[in-house]
Amino acid sequence: MKLIIAIIKPFKLDEVREALTTLGVAGMTVTEVKGFGRQKGQTEIYRGAEYSTNMVPKIKIEVVCASEIADRVVESIQAAANTGAIGDGKIFMLDVGQAVRIRTGETDDSAL
Amino acid sequence: MKHVTKLATGAAGLGLSLFAALPAWAQDAALQAPTAAAPAATVNKGDTAWMLTSTVLVMMMILPGLALFYGGLTRAKNMLSTMTQIGAAACLAMLIWVMYGYSVAFGPDVPGFASNFVSGLGKAFLKGVTPASQAATFTAGVEIPEYVFICFQMTFAAITAALVLGSVVERMKFSAVMAFTAVWLTIVYFPIAHMVWASSGLFFKAGALDFAGGTVVHINAGVSALVAALILGKRMGYPTTPMPPHSLTLTGVGTGLLWVGWFGFNAGSALEANGSAGLAMINTFVATASGGLFWMLAERVAGHKGSALGFCSGIVAGLVAVTPAAGNSGPFGAIVLGAIASVVCFYAVSVLKPKLGYDDALDAFGVHGIGGMIGAIGTAVVYAPSLGGPGAADYAIGPKLLVQIEAVATTIVWAAIGTIIAMFVAKALTGLRVSKEVEQEGLDLGEHGERAYN
Numbered sequence: 001m002k003l004i005i006a007i008i009k010p011f012k013l014d015e016v017r018e019a020l021t022t023l024g025v026a027g028m029t030v031t032e033v034k035g036f037g038r039q040k041g042q043t044e045i046y047r048g049a050e051y052s053t054n055m056v057p058k059i060k061i062e063v064v065c066a067s068e069i070a071d072r073v074v075e076s077i078q079a080a081a082n083t084g085a086i087g088d089g090k091i092f093m094l095d096v097g098q099a100v101r102i103r104t105g106e107t108d109d110s111a112l
Numbered sequence: 113m114k115h116v117t118k119l120a121t122g123a124a125g126l127g128l129s130l131f132a133a134l135p136a137w138a139q140d141a142a143l144q145a146p147t148a149a150a151p152a153a154t155v156n157k158g159d160t161a162w163m164l165t166s167t168v169l170v171m172m173m174i175l176p177g178l179a180l181f182y183g184g185l186t187r188a189k190n191m192l193s194t195m196t197q198i199g200a201a202a203c204l205a206m207l208i209w210v211m212y213g214y215s216v217a218f219g220p221d222v223p224g225f226a227s228n229f230v231s232g233l234g235k236a237f238l239k240g241v242t243p244a245s246q247a248a249t250f251t252a253g254v255e256i257p258e259y260v261f262i263c264f265q266m267t268f269a270a271i272t273a274a275l276v277l278g279s280v281v282e283r284m285k286f287s288a289v290m291a292f293t294a295v296w297l298t299i300v301y302f303p304i305a306h307m308v309w310a311s312s313g314l315f316f317k318a319g320a321l322d323f324a325g326g327t328v329v330h331i332n333a334g335v336s337a338l339v340a341a342l343i344l345g346k347r348m349g350y351p352t353t354p355m356p357p358h359s360l361t362l363t364g365v366g367t368g369l370l371w372v373g374w375f376g377f378n379a380g381s382a383l384e385a386n387g388s389a390g391l392a393m394i395n396t397f398v399a400t401a402s403g404g405l406f407w408m409l410a411e412r413v414a415g416h417k418g419s420a421l422g423f424c425s426g427i428v429a430g431l432v433a434v435t436p437a438a439g440n441s442g443p444f445g446a447i448v449l450g451a452i453a454s455v456v457c458f459y460a461v462s463v464l465k466p467k468l469g470y471d472d473a474l475d476a477f478g479v480h481g482i483g484g485m486i487g488a489i490g491t492a493v494v495y496a497p498s499l500g501g502p503g504a505a506d507y508a509i510g511p512k513l514l515v516q517i518e519a520v521a522t523t524i525v526w527a528a529i530g531t532i533i534a535m536f537v538a539k540a541l542t543g544l545r546v547s548k549e550v551e552q553e554g555l556d557l558g559e560h561g562e563r564a565y566n
Binding site for chain 2: 044048049051
């Protein structure tokens with residue numbers, strides 16, 4: 001099993017979700033986050049006082065999937081979240097040791 | 113204009129009276145008994161209804177108007193503290209007003225030189241005032257119930273006390289605010305209100321033009337706010353830590369309430385429902401409209417985007433500037449006045465303040481102090497009939513300009529000295545400033561035990 005973490009532009013969330021659903025991914029966890037990379041923040045001015053915010057709002061998606069489809073999941077996130085501009089985000093893949101469905105006690109792939 | 117035909121009484125005996133001219137102050141006439149042998153004055157129900165309405169309009173400027181305008185500009189952790197300080201200071205002002213404030217400002221004359229600055233305590237605790245008591249307006253023989261006049265003037269004292277707090281929010285103790293307000297009203301507001309609006313007052317006799325309180329309310333509050341902020345010190349982390357307004361939406365709502373309420377403030381200062389009130393009303397529309405747009409224009413010229421906060425700030429700057437000029441200017445003079453005040457205030461808060469380094473948190477000085485001075489001095493210009501103002505045909509700008517500048521300068525000095533005293537009294541009684549921990553955590557939790565947003 002793999003854990004795939006993707007940081008994407010907020011307005012790309014629906015497209016990514018659709019793309020993953022067609023691959024058979026059964027669930028995901030979404031968090032509103034802030035951060036920075038190469039994309040610069042904006043400058044805000046209130047009565048002449050300038051504040052530059054260097055943290056940009058992003059969406060973090062966490063998906064756990066079977067190892068066999070992990071590469072395709074990464075590819076489809078990459079395709080769906082791409083706009084070609086700086087700030088499109090990043091995708092990380094990690095190994096997962098165990099998964100348990102709390103209700104039934106099922107483990108690993110059948111818990112997903 | 114009817115009200116300009118009323119002459120000041122007792123103008124002799126003072127150097128300043130050299131400048132005495134046709135008076136055009138609003139509010140001044142109250143309590144001046146109509147000149148001898150006048151027919152019995154009547155109370156007009158229309159005037160009374162308008163003044164009752166104006167009074168609650170000014171109340172709306174304080175709560176919720178100013179509370180939201182100021183509250184939105186603070187950080188979320190200080191929202192409740194800002195709103196509560198404004199409301200509580202206004203409440204304290206109301207109570208002090210009926211106890212002795214009204215008497216000190218508009219009570220019976222005291223003998224000698226002191227009558228220039230204060231009245232006697234003969235009306236303390238509203239002694240002798242009944243529903244049948246009357247206060248004069250600007251038309252001989254037309255009066256309004258004294259209780260209505262007392263309430264109308266009460267709201268002015270209350271909002272001025274609240275305006276000062278704009279510079280000291282986010283760090284001053286609630287108890288210190290209350291102590292400061294009590295002392296400040298007593299030694300600063302009541303005497304200045306007397307000087308400008310009572311018939312025995314210094315500026316009144318000199319013929320200073322102040323329709324609705326440019327000197328009494330705005331210069332007074334602005335200068336006091338600056339001095340108080342200097343004594344109190346900067347907020348922790350100012351100016352390096354970002355302190356953006358937490359809700360410009362609420363500031364925008366407050367701005368709208370202020371503007372609507374200001375019609376009571378300005379047009380109500382005519383004390384009658386008549387053409388003078390109408391003039392004050394149209395000026396309160398157009399000067400404000402020009403102020404709002406010119407602030408945004410100044411932002412564009414300075415290379416920024418025209419901002420919502422700039423729009424709101426310009427509206428308030430326009431309102432402040434037109435206050436002394438409301439019934440003393442033609443509509444086009446008011447438009448120019450609003451535009452100039454707005455642009456100058458923009459530079460005061462965005463260029464001058466950062467250079468000087470003082471922490472006037474919500475720009476009470478930058479907008480009310482500076483805007484008030486421009487309005488008060490500019491009123492002498494726009495009053496001229498050649499510029500569309502209501503002045504008499506032989507009106508001369510020069511001498512009136514001197515009177516206005518004298519009134520402004522005296523107010524600045526009086527307010528500064530009085531505020532120093534009031535701040536040190538508050539410091540001795542309460543310690544003035546919250547602890548570092550409370551300031552860090554926010555005054556809402558530290559001072560009131562609540563959060564604005566859960």
